[in-house]
Amino acid sequence: MTLFQAIILGIFQGISEFLPISSSGHLVLLQSFFGITEGTVFFTVMLHFGSLASIIIFYHKDVYKLVVEFFKMIGDLFKGKGLRVNNEYRKLDMLLIIGSIPTALMGFLLKDFFEGLYSSIISVAIALIVTGFILMISEKMATGKKNITGFKYIDAIIIGILQGVAITPGISRSGSTIVGGLLVGLNKELATKFSFFLALPSIFGATLLKIGEAFSGGGAVLNAPIIIGTVISTIVGLFAIQFLITMLKKGKLYYFSFYLWILGGVIIVLNLFK
Template identity: 40%
Template sequence: MTLLHAVLLGLIQGMTEFLPVSSSGHLAMTQHMLPGFEQPGILFDVLLHLGTMLAVVLYFRRDLANLLSSPFRKDEEAVLHRRLLLLLIAGSVPTAIIGLTFKDYFEGMFENIPLVGLMLLVTGSVLFVSEKFRRGNRKEKDLTFLDALVVGTVQGCAIIPGISRSGSTIAALLLRGVDGETAARFSFLLALPAVLGAALLSLRDLHAVPAGEFPLYLTGTAVAFAAGMLSIHFLLAVIRKRRLFAFALYCWLAGSLALTLTL
């Protein structure tokens, strides 16, 4: 891996993690085209995701502080925060089950670029349907455990490269009548335990990283963090204005291009 590889992939991860266009799909396609790129397992990819999740922690630091302190508070808002915390825990269960059960199988898909292209077409279709048929305006206080389990299951399936995690989870909540901004915030918060778990599982590959490449891994993570901060702000603005169609079109174009170049 070179410094250019680390910066380029970190930038791609940061720009695409929160936009509904599948960061894993873009990483897989870009890595496929970079000459000489190698990584142990998908450790570098996981560290890039960890960088963008640190952006979530910083961006939603007040929400996280309220959630984590809610079991020890007795004010009225603490009740809502405790309920939201339970929903996030409930949503993390199906994600963990799917991720742990199919981890090795999903990792093998990162080399299958035609599959990535096909899944990008699926992502585009999901975004199109969710924007066209979104209904309701439910807020955080209206979220149910069924909402959490549905979106947690969708997030687990989004391990497949080409399926956008943010796009599919936000789309699932939109179709269940949840307000767009609420759907995005819940999606971002739900991703935190999933990414942390994936990072811990990938630590076993650290020994295979050449000592001289550790700074490159950290550089890519830092770039992903910085770009992720901007990406979160941009997506929340797009969600408010109900403009997911543009991302659906982009996914269809990117998926079609991947299929055309590899088949």
């Protein structure tokens, strides 16, 4: 992998992880375009690690409070005080834990199925088109006003299931989870925050798993292109988060549908006439 390729992939990861256009789908397409076949697992993991860093940096105050309240809640359990969910950050911690369970189960039970989809460009294209329809429908339907008080645990499970579905390359994780939040009635700010926070355990868990696989298989080499690609992914991700928040506030989430439909359609046509 060249330095130029790493830079391009880092830029696209930073953009597509947070904008609802599917980072996994774009990475599959770009790696296919560049003909990259070696070291892709470890490089992809490091790019996602860059996205993880973007969320932590952008929401550092909230993330800090989530971590502190989580350990305080665990401390209360060990002290025999029971599970005390007595503030918004503790409730958010519980919602994130519950929402992460469906994703983890789907990733574990359907691992081979999802990985098989990465080898099919046509399936990625179809998934991109599906994501476009999801965004278009959600923006027209969603008028939620729920805050953290009205956020139910069943809502978190539904959003977690949608995040699990988004393991499919071409289905946007951020798009699916934000749409899920809107459809269960969350206000746009909370739906966006929960989407990003729900990505933290998901990306962190996947990163640990894939790094272990990469090192055990001898495919993990931390070189200059990987380091630079990861840093670029983090920096670009910060701007992408802010841009997505702006688009949501303006009610323009469906704008991304047109891009996804065009990209998916072009890919299908080009592959049919190869």
